Amino acid sequence: MSEIRAKTPLWFWILSVIGLLWFAMGAFDYTATQLRLDFYMSSFTEEQLAYFYGFPAWYEATWAISVWGAVAGAVLLLMRKKAASLMFLISLISFVIGAIYSYGFTNAMEMMGGIGSVIFSAVIFLSILGYFWLARWASTRGILR
Structure with a gap:
């Protein structure tokens, strides 16, 4: 029996590629920080480096x-x-847990330059939430299988 599939709109592909590039930048930031790459970490102050390197494992x-x-x-x-x-959804839940810890129990805002870090975190949150909604919508429309 054949499965009926919705035609995938061009805008879906464009948003998907943009999302991959956006989230890949986050993956680069994470990887460069974990590997302590000099060319990347040299832009941070000693206090910021101590903050990053002092994160608990969880x-x-x-x-x-x-x-x-x-x-x-x-x-x-x-x-x-x-x-x-x-x-x-998993990404979003993990992000929220991390943000609550960062902004509620550490001096993240002070270490990362004030309100700008909160705004950037909000942009990341809204990005993950938006792509979650996109995936749910695409599932209900038969674009995702």
Whole structure:
């Protein structure tokens, strides 16, 4: 029996590629920080480096899950797989846990330059949420299988 599939609109592909590029930048930031790459970390102050290198292991795990979950979600969108929704949801939950810790229990705002860091975190949150909604919508329309 043949399966009826919706035609994938061009805008869906464009948004999926943009999402992959956006979330890949987060993956680069995570990887460069974890590997302590000199060319990347040299732009931070000693205090900021001590802050980054002092993260507890569970926080680093939430950061990794958030970053790589979003990358996986974007790849799954490009593959037109329904599992993209789940990956973005996992990423979103991990991001929220990390943000609550960062802004509620550390001096993240002070270390990262004030309100700008909160705004950037809000942009990341809205990006993950938006791609979660996109994946859910595409699933209900038959674009994802």
